Amino acid sequence: MRTIGHEATWNALDRAFRDDRLAHALLFTGAPGIGKALLAVDFATRILCRGEAPPCGDCNRCRQVEARTHPDLRLIGLSEGKKEIGVDTARDIKRFAQMHGFGGDAKIVIIDEAHRLSIAAQNALLKTLEEPPGRALLILVTESPGALLSTVRSRCQRIVFRPLDDEHVRSVLRHHKLDDDEIDRLLPIAQGSPGRALALRELLAEPDIELLQRTVAGLRPGQYGPAVEFAGALGRTEQEMTARLALLEELMQQQLVEALRAGRTREFADAELRRLAVLSDARVLLRRRNPNRPLLAEATAIRLGAISGHDF
């Protein structure tokens, strides 16, 4: 196994596979960026590998998985620019799962970001999830299992992934060639998620981050101009907005902790908590399908402004 920090989960899955009692459909849940999809691919490699200590990483099959060309493995995710995984993809999965494995064994399908499956796609998969033909294995990976139909969830065995402890996050970040100073700065805001740390690192390096901080500080009750500026600084795409809202939340949380340590007033803490709630509302709304993003950004700015100025 190459995934870091989920040894117990790996061992349990490995044991179930060896004892031939692995469920046909698995639902991997847990925070984003902690290695759920990586472990799913590792586990698929383990199943397909014919080396001595699977996954050996060296045999033909392991190399095919690595190159994403193994005929018995299909990796599904959200296509670039798409909001959801549609019913056509679900029908493809169904057909694929019904075929006989190339190497005489399992067909494996990994659906990353499974909460992006449309309702029609989820319904189209029900039968496949219920009684996968042959020896197909479906692994659904998601940070938002609540967005899946209960009929989908009930057909899967749920595997819950916990955030990593700091030492594991550190070793993943070292793999990504980050130096210790940078890792020390990122660890407090990583929340056990190396993926989150890497995303925040990229964001913190952006020149736009200063603009974001400046515009949030400029928000005032009833003033529309600064609100529009802040909304612009939040970005346009869902990814940009989600990341920047998360970063603002982090910065405010840190500020709150420091303020409380320094003995600042209760009033400040109350206002800060209300601002945090506004940011978190915005992030939840963003995750729903097709919100009007510019409108959401402005509404968020106005709500933040109403709480009074923010001194970054």
Ligand SMILES: [Zn+2]
């Ligand atoms: Zn191998």
